Amino acid sequence: MFQPNYLGLCEKLKFWKFKPNVPTELSQNLGLDSFSAQLLFNRKIETLKQVEIFLNPNHDSLINPYDLPEMELAVERIKTALENNESIGIFGDFDVDGISATAILLSTLNDFGISAFPYIPNRVSEGHGLNRKSLDYFKSKNVSLIITVDCGTTDLDEVSNAKSMGIDVIITDHHLPLESRPNSAALINPNLPESNYSNKNLTGSGTAFKLATAIYNSFKKPIPNTLIQYAALGTISDVGILNPENRFIVSEGITQMRNTQSIGLKALAEKSGTNLNTITSQDAAFKLIPRLNAPGRLENAIIALEILTTTNENTAHKVAIELESLNEKRKSMTSKSIFQARNQTKSNQLGIDIQEIIIVQHNDWHPGIIGLIANQLSEQFSKPAIAIATNGKNSKGSARSVVDFNIIEALKECSDILTKFGGHSKAAGFTIDETFIPELIKRLANTSNQKHSSESKSKFEIECTTTVKEVINHFEFILSLEPFGPGNPTPIFLSQRMKVINAKTVGHTKDHLKMTLSDNEKYYDSIGFGLGNLIGQSNGYIDIIYQISENTWNGMTNFQLIIKDFVKSE
Template identity: 45%
Template structure:
């Protein structure tokens, strides 16, 4: 569904550049809830006290006891990059304290999310007496009880919504607990692993190793958490650490992809994270954990090539399944609901996300199995998946996640009734769901105002992501001088554009379905990139949408 353009302000072409630059600065800050760059950067000078998180004191006291007693600690993280990076962070932090840890990442296909009996038995066989979860565990009542019956205590660190009774763990470090005094509620699983390790080092009187924050940064970006307040601090500081002393695994992936720009949130989001996630989607997530844990660069290089190969396979499967899914969708339905026994569990979440972005509707995609099926759901901000799944909980074996991204398991025989109930919920919210998405545009301006000083200011707003979006500009009456369709499925546009005295390249991802040809006059909304190639500097536009005049 094409977005509705919402232009905040227009900058007149006739004013001098110095005046235009001041207006651009004020607009970009104001649109992000700030009055000055100093106010924006004040978030980088402040972290909240980790001991304000619920049960943190209990958690670090128990870990300290384990250290003194030379206990073996099991670290169980979720299989996405948030859980992987948080698990690696805790293993490295405890390793610096000479603690033996056993990391465990559940297999997405055979085990599913979170703690399970098999993982607990695995820990027991290796004499683990304390389990710390990362990015999971809030709903693991029976699993925590089972671990306790084996003499294993559990500390839960998790940021997912609390939907019912809490497990009887010795500590549940979740900022969404009703008793939480922690002001910032948007930390990720890796962010909480960072806060736990930070509290532990403080409790023991040791200086915290700064390079560990890069793991928290990767997890925060990977979980698409809002990059505001403490998350902004974690990502900004973590990226600086990657630039200074990168984890060998990060260095190996960055060198493999030969990315032609500096390390930033875009590089991590679109190049590093998909490779780390790919192994868990199609194969064994242990490969991704291994590259984050290893200090051997030659080993990291070998693993990076393996992850690159798996990621290429993941991209091919996603496009293939997306094509099948599009042929089945009824565009008039309020909610998109698809099921198939051939679609891999690790890919359905990606497909659900692509569908909800394209149609701006909730998408439920199910990998159908004989007895128990698994599903993934994504939706726009006008819908709440957690509340919807709560209303259908009588049909579900298990569910969890966030308002806009969730997963669930269901008895296959219940899918039909579940679908009817979800569609009824969709019908009651039809007008809200069917409203076109809006795209907030910082300002309308001529491209000539995008100069070096403009880009210097834009770069000072980094890191970009949810909650702190990359600036979006609009320019009218742009001439198309050349058009090419590119990509494996010819679904992207490569353009050459001209506006007043400016001429330059543009890329439009997933826009090849919109008719356009040379000499067309168009209005465009876009992100602007200041690039250098072979010593020459130029501006490239990343087209978000365009309209023919």
């Protein structure tokens, strides 16, 4: 498949990377046309056995849960709680990974007749991790065992406090540990130094799913299908790398959603316009998950847990409406804040030369959406990005990074000026006194300039150069590559000399670019999210890089091109 030479054509094309052509003999060996073989070759799939495993994920990809550290200790402690009629508290996190993990263990414990009390902290007033307020709540419920999900590994003081209150703690988490360990009854984390668990990218919900699996297996009971559906939502939300185990969790979870018995998921799908009969991982990522995330960003995430676990249709319908309203509010706030953030990057309002990292701040930003701001900026500029909601001594920051820059290690070097911080290599959060922000900026600017160069990194990896017609003809094959995510990105194609029929900016702040394009045979609707600034170039003939999607509106389904970038045709 022909890959054009754009070298030196324009500055932005340093972010376009073309994959090498598939060898002709490989296409023949696989018995596939060159387009299909190219997509598999790009994913390092080169044998018939690899094709079978990739296109048909199966249970063999699931790793024995007892390979996780201290899994046996955790199961035995939970069995003791069941025998002694103890009450168990579940402490989650407010994002969808944490909510899904909480739903998994709440459903599991309830299924065995255990009295369980979930607690989801408020993002703004409580932040991440166990805290005194939650311990007091659990004590008031006569809880004698707490299970944390998606957190807890670094909560040394809080676990000790729980112990002093007569409460044991089982930690299920996937975040990186400190040198010191909490005094817990069990610490289940694939990323402990002594862990032999091969999937180091297991998410919080994935870890909770493994504990649930071990519990059901110990009682020789079948695992309810809803649990892997929750694990799929959490894995997609937390952008878990799609290694074989995570790929199976997402693939099987999405498949099970098509026949889900979850009243809440049905209500959420209906309200979000998601057809569960044909749901994909992309539908989950862009329709279901933002609505489940919205309450945790703006208010309290407990209603997101409620819709996942309710057995009452009226409650599910009511909560779905509330989630829709919160998501609309979140979108409006996010759009305004991202507009402000982009203006800061244009005018360099911080007044500091920070070539390899973007840092923006505002006293009007809601702490619940700064992660979205950082993510947008990081994706747009292919650099680490940090957004800070300034608020005196309690200023909150959220960071998103790129492949070659470990953001949590960079923050560790600034730990003396941070009140609190946590996360992993690509995403992190912190609390800081506003007076220390200038010093933080200087240190991170120095670190990023030394360790990261955006010049060497491609923003878009292009599968092949082809026609829109060819992509549409292979749409079913493209879908067979699902689920998409880290390790298996949604395919991006290049099509040349597309004629712009019309173009306009859309969205609250005109951030997005909507175009009708033609290949001289057909017209195609297209949307470029965040490309509104390119309206002046949206004329004549253009070469586009894009993803393909189906768009259903008023009962009509058409193909839509999701434009990632474009240049004027030569």
